[in-house]
Amino acid sequence: MGKKAFITGITGQDGSYLTEHLLDLGYEVYGFARRNSVTEHQQTRIENLMNNVDLTYGDMLDQSSIDKLLKRVNPDEIYNLAAQSHVRISFDVPQFTVQTNALGVLNLLESVKINAPNAKIYQASSSEMFGNSRDADNMQRETTPMHPVSPYGCAKLFSYSLIRNYRKAFKLFASNGILFNHESPRRGANFVTTKIIKNAVLISKGKINTLELGNLDSKRDWGHSKDYVRAMRLILNHTEPDDFVISTGETKSIRDLCKIVFSKLNLNYEDHVKINPKYVRPDELSYLCGDCSKSKKILGWKPKYSFEELVDEMLEYFL
Ligand code: NAP
Ligand code: F7E
Helix, strand or coil, rough: CCCCEEEECCCCCCHHHHHHHHCCCCCCCEEECCCCCCCCHHCCCHHHHHHHHEEECCCCCHHHHHHHHHHCCCCEEEEEEECCCCHHHHHHHHHHHHHHHHHHHHHHHHHHHHHHHCCCCEEEEEHHEECCCCCCCEEEEECCCCCCCCCCCCCHHHHHHHHHHHHHHHHHHEEEEEEEEEECCCCCCCHHHHHHHHHHHHHHHHCCCCCCCCCCEEEEEEHHHHHHHHHHHHHCCCCCCEEEEEECCCCCHHHHHHHHHHHHHHCHHCEEEECHHHHHCCCCCCCEEEECCHHHHHCCCCCCHHHHHHHHHHHHCCC
């Protein structure tokens, strides 16, 4: 019989790709989803997998739901992907963000300690934890100091620290993947890659004329979600629990992305992109470029998708 994996946040971008990856490898996949008044759209990303996964209702804020699932399933591996994952929105709903992204992880760890102490835990940590900190070579890596600049980043740093603490104090197999931005056709519509690509396509078809954005000068290290979920499994199947940066090592500005996407559609972004202060954040992380040498060396991981291929796949999807 295959290994049993429990994925929180299974209905999200990464949850859906990770489910496909683990099913391909012969895992049994269990997940939970929150109650939502519009059930029709909630499971869109995993619709084609519903016959192959065991999906129950659950919420990171409701420890009883975590307890019940762990007692029933006793999973070998737990992937904690559930989060309020939008950085700007974390300034609008800071308490919900901190409860889910920080205290939710505490709920999970406490439940694992009692109900499934042998399960391995992957925590979806984030490059947003670095804030505006980088090393002398302009890169971020596992040892770079972390000074987050958003409620989202602060909550993720709390849960990152808890994972390390429970690893040492209670000998849990608990690991952090410090993932830089990763995208795909399944990325939510209000993240900048999807927002630019989807709206540029609408502009090219004459359906709209303007795209409103915030800060065009920040830089991000963008990879493909499919590559990054492979890394999650490698992290849990390493011989010991540890923390790993997953990134591409290349960085581009939001303005670069606009230029590339609009020119692929034979358009000039300057004719269509307008700045709306509504999308500018109270504080901004201005530069990300990750050094994933440790993951390459220890896990044998490297990205298969180039930036160009990622953009082309997303463009093709929206076209
Ligand atoms: P996503 O598409 O926003 O998915 C997040 C998932 O979490 C959704 O299934 C969501 O369910 C669920 N969720 C939210 N609040 C919950 C709660 N209180 N209880 C249970 N489930 C809850 O995010 P993603 O891009 O797949 O990212 C996956 C994880 O990696 C997140 O933890 C994110 O913070 C982290 N991360 C992402 C990136 C990236 O670039 N994508 C980089 C670094 C780290 P609903 O659909 O019902 O809201
Ligand atoms: O913004 C700028 C914005 O929302 C990227 C999450 O997956 O990655 C993601 O967080 C940049 C920022 O991603 C708009 O100011 C300009 O500088 O696509 P984003 P993010 O904030 O980097 C990290 C690693 C995570 O962990 C998170 O979960 O783009 N930007 N104009 C804009 N961003 C948005 N969303 N919308 C705009 O109109």
